[in-house]
Amino acid sequence: MKRNSVANQPAGATPLSPVEVEVIHLFVQLSRALGQPPSVAEIYGLLFVSPHPLPQDEFYDRLNLSKGSASQGLRYLLDLGAVRTVYVAADRRVHYEAVAELRNLAGRFMRQQLLTNFEDSGARLARIAAEAQKLDGEERKHVVSRVKMLQSWEKNVKRVLPIILTVLGGRNGAAR
Amino acid sequence: MKRNSVANQPAGATPLSPVEVEVIHLFVQLSRALGQPPSVAEIYGLLFVSPHPLPQDEFYDRLNLSKGSASQGLRYLLDLGAVRTVYVAADRRVHYEAVAELRNLAGRFMRQQLLTNFEDSGARLARIAAEAQKLDGEERKHVVSRVKMLQSWEKNVKRVLPIILTVLGGRNGAAR
DNA sequence: TTTATCTTTCATTTCTTATTGAACAATTCG
DNA sequence: CGAATTGTTCAATAAGAAATGAAAGATAAA
Numbered sequence: 001m002k003r004n005s006v007a008n009q010p011a012g013a014t015p016l017s018p019v020e021v022e023v024i025h026l027f028v029q030l031s032r033a034l035g036q037p038p039s040v041a042e043i044y045g046l047l048f049v050s051p052h053p054l055p056q057d058e059f060y061d062r063l064n065l066s067k068g069s070a071s072q073g074l075r076y077l078l079d080l081g082a083v084r085t086v087y088v089a090a091d092r093r094v095h096y097e098a099v100a101e102l103r104n105l106a107g108r109f110m111r112q113q114l115l116t117n118f119e120d121s122g123a124r125l126a127r128i129a130a131e132a133q134k135l136d137g138e139e140r141k142h143v144v145s146r147v148k149m150l151q152s153w154e155k156n157v158k159r160v161l162p163i164i165l166t167v168l169g170g171r172n173g174a175a176r
Numbered sequence: 177m178k179r180n181s182v183a184n185q186p187a188g189a190t191p192l193s194p195v196e197v198e199v200i201h202l203f204v205q206l207s208r209a210l211g212q213p214p215s216v217a218e219i220y221g222l223l224f225v226s227p228h229p230l231p232q233d234e235f236y237d238r239l240n241l242s243k244g245s246a247s248q249g250l251r252y253l254l255d256l257g258a259v260r261t262v263y264v265a266a267d268r269r270v271h272y273e274a275v276a277e278l279r280n281l282a283g284r285f286m287r288q289q290l291l292t293n294f295e296d297s298g299a300r301l302a303r304i305a306a307e308a309q310k311l312d313g314e315e316r317k318h319v320v321s322r323v324k325m326l327q328s329w330e331k332n333v334k335r336v337l338p339i340i341l342t343v344l345g346g347r348n349g350a351a352r
Numbered sequence: 353t354t355t356a357t358c359t360t361t362c363a364t365t366t367c368t369t370a371t372t373g374a375a376c377a378a379t380t381c382g
Numbered sequence: 383c384g385a386a387t388t389g390t391t392c393a394a395t396a397a398g399a400a401a402t403g404a405a406a407g408a409t410a411a412a
Contacts, residue, residue: 056389
């Protein structure tokens with residue numbers, strides 16, 4: 001069966017309500033901006049509106065994605081800390097609920113994202129600086145100044161990140 | 177000819193120096209984190225280290241990408257404001273140079289990125305809020321609180337963005 | 353005007369990433 | 383112990399994104 005956006009559930013599954021559809025859309029949109037796969041966004045979106053913890057089959061029945069996607073997507077969200085498991089009495093299935101505190105979410109996401117792609121940027125910058133010394137005259141002057149610029153960028157970004165997290169967390173999103 | 181990373185220039189083109197290679201790597205890495213195509217990162221990286229403005233053929237000769245990619249990539253960077261054109265006397269070709277102020281770069285990039293994916297999120301939130309009123313009892317209560325949470329998130333993000341830009345710009349990257 | 357140079361466009365191809373689904377655990381129930 | 387239910391893994395496939403290259407525009411020089 002093909003993934004035709006959010007549509008045609010298998011017989012017996014409760015179709016998505018209009019609110020659910022809208023909220024899921026919102027998260028899918030967000031996922032594009034953040035470079036995350038849509039299936040993950042769908043899963044998180046559904047969990048986010050749901051008043052109860054949900055078991056895995058809810059996801060592949062109602063969002064009609066494959067077992068595999070549901071399993072992988074949930075594991076990814078678990079690792080990210082965007083979702084937690086909940087024990088439900090008299091039910092064998094593992095249930096999930098959304099972790100919705102913006103500070104945690106944003107923080108973990110950034111860490112994951114930046115660490116994955118960035119670990120060695122400092123080392124690389126040092127290597128570049130060293131290489132630059134081998135150049136001569138005008139060119140060296142220019143390259144050295146560019147490298148300094150990059151180092152300054154790095155420092156700035158490192159300075160800004162904690163601030164972002166603080167501000168995001170300060171008055172945070174707990175609706176009351 | 178296939179794109180085999182940064183390698184085999186056509187005969188006659190100056191091969192990339194070690195410094196250039198490293199700097200380009202750095203930008204390609206960054207581009208992954210930001211979800212930008214590698215070819216664009218290569219172009220910007222080369223321009224960033226270059227002490228002179230460069231014409232288009234430099235890009236497809238030395239980075240060996242196609243004319244098409246060079247043209248499109250440069251246009252993209254121009255639109256973003258990450259690159260500007262430079263007039264060079266007695267040369268018919270348009271030359272390009274990098275715009276390297278972090279504040280401008282980051283600002284424009286965020287604006288472009290967020291506007292593209294986000295324009296209507298406010299409207300969508302309003303629609304969701306309206307839909308939520310149609311629900312009843314417990315469920316409505318929960319959905320309404322979630323919607324409030326989303327609205328609060330949106331507000332927080334809008335509040336944080338200008339701060340980020342200010343801090344990035346404050347002591348900015350002009351090497352001296 | 354004709355020719356040469358430089359640039360853009362866009363249908364096609366290639367490459368990357370996300371998703372599927374069938375096979376294989378693992379667990380609980382009868 | 384099976385049998386049924388739940389969950390994971392991973393090779394194969396599909397969907398999507400980026401890059402190519404050939405053709406067509408522009409512009410300038412001869």
